[in-house]
Amino acid sequence: MVKIAVENLYFRYPEAAGFALRNVSFRIEEGESVAILGENGAGKTTLAKNLNGLLKPTEGSVKIDGVDTRSLSVAKIARKIGFVNHNPEHQFFAEKVEDEIRFGLRNFGFPEETIDKIIQEVLSVFGLEEYRGKNPFQLSGGEKKRLAIASIMAWRPEALIVDEPTIGMDYAQKMNIRRVLRRIVSEGRCVIVITHDVDFAASICERAIILSRGEVIGDGRLRELLSDDELVEKASLRKPFIIELEEETGLTGLEEDFDILSSILMEVFQKCRS
Amino acid sequence: MSFLRAFKYRRKDTVVHRLDPRSKFLLSVVLMMVSIMFADIRVLLVLISGQLILLFLAKSLGEWFSSLRGLVFFFAVIFITQLLFGGTFYTGIVLSLRLVALSSSMSWFFLSSTPEDIGRAMSVAGLPIELTFSFTMAIRFIPVIYDEFQSIYDTQRSRGLELEKGGFRDRIRNLMPILIPLLVGTIRRTYEIADAMEVRAFGASPKRTTYKPLKLKSGDYIVCIASAILVVSALALKMVYGVE
């Protein structure tokens, strides 16, 4: 399984005055679930694109399983680390949903006989079977997002980077994406979620890396970092509801499932009474 | 193409930036004419120093200098062709200076006039609003569409697309995953822009007014008179004194 090591990474866009990322260092071990948090313009997407070789460091290095990204092609890295764009429409070009999934598999040279089998499997895992022959552009927003993730997960990368998965999604769609990502985490794959939706991040990721103006200002357990008022304020974030609830009640290990939460709360107060 | 930087408008508050685009355009055309008319090094040098003063007034000397580096390639081409095809070192210098003079006349105009001012000058010149507006909007949305292209390109590369792979036909086919999303996105964008324009009453009245009507100020008259003097003296130099 894949390991990512970032060392003293500085990145500057060509012709830009300042660095978009400054002195970023961290390691991501296999199977970790990491949220990269920060406000717009903090450098989240720039960092993500450095992790999968779309951008190469100006200074410092990013190493995938010990190999510097400068010596690897984007395709080579993509085979190991999938990247899902924030806008699924930036990737759709095929006439049918199934061909959208086929694209990556062909690029990576999967044999034709296995491709059909994989497509079938992926469609059913992501709940997209009924749309198989449909035009990707005609799907709903949530379905588009799931197809985008499915078309990457098809070749079973060892890690997945998802950029802003919840933008423009309603509650039900968010829950669907949450389910999909949690399953990928439970398979032991590494999932890196770039988001400013702290509630969503808290429901998926163990670890958080918090960026502000191109610098890492926090790296550690997500729940610990996001209960630090000063840090949350500095990164223009918000404390997730679930953490506020834990702090106010003294309970730990709560999950964002309102049925369970409500019954836990009721139970606690019943107990207090007796 | 770093020398293109000398043509990109930058917002600054200078005497030159405040001039009316029409008078600036007039002077810029006159300067171009003069630089083509003469092959005399002295005249060209005087012309270039004059342009340097204009660029200095526009606080844009920095951009001009950095664009010179981009011109080095063209100088080299000029000298090589001159030496190969019977010219002299002297003619090489003359042609290079002429190139500098020509490009500075244009860059002075473009550095200091907003695309909008240019559009406005176009509509004063009688071109229809639809045309002038398309011109400014095209320039406004180039960076936006470029960003979209970059995002699409990055996405498809992360799905294993390799543009350089395969023969000619493969390469053409490889462009489809980039062109199709870009086309779809741009068409959608066009609709959205049209909606946004319509709800702001675009096309409601045939006699649209302008908030900042172009008005010639005293500075503009000076520029116009200077252009006229320049034309007269250039003609005089050429015809009466016979300067080459």
Place this chain on the structure above:
Amino acid sequence: MTNIDLTIEEGESVLITGPSGCGKSTLARVLMGLIPHSYPGELEGEAYVFDMDVKNTPVSRIATRCGIVFQNPDNQLFTFSVEDDVAFGPENLALPPDEIGRRVDEALRLVGIEHLRHSSPNNLSGGEQQKAAIASILSMKPSLLIFDEPTSMLDPSSSASLIERIFELKRSLDEAGGKTTVIIVEHRIDLLLKHLSRIIVISEGRVVLDGEPLRVLEESFRRGIPINIPPMLQIYFRVKDRCGLEKPPTTVRELICMLGGSVSRNG
């Protein structure tokens, strides 16, 4: 969309919400007259905006009473300075230049972006672009403002600042003697709730709920309509009957105090 029956009075602050693809943006475009004028499709029945029949009134006429801000901040500004974009509408109406000048000043002030007057839209953040888009609608002096998912492309802090600005704007217009109606089409409910006088829920092209915000949210919760009910209310609706809570909490601490209070009261 089928069989939509709605009347919105002057001065209301209305949220139109519903699951994705329910038709809420379509409704916003009908009100502006963009449907049926600019899009193919069939429009049956009638829609009136300030007694103007949208079917027979040109969009540019409707635009003088009713303004709309769209979802994508990038596509609503066409020029190279915020000022010129704000002047764009009044210029199209062929107003005299000094009147346009006054309107531009006022619109920029109302949205609080005087400092961005000469900035190019290309250099603004999404939140600033949306504010500029609002200013460029305000210069048309509409008394009905429609927002079609104005925050869906913004981060949480810009969204919050935009929403606050929208209602501050309504307050100052109302204080100046106007009666401004605000209609927002959105997924996000948490940031808006305290400002609303009414929520309309659309699902599968029909109005399924319409009324006082809290009542509408509770009813959608009971019926399982997937709209973004704020987490606090999610819990409140679940426990209120059993714990005898009477009003919704506004902070987590309040929720816990209420629950504790109800326990000690009952015990």
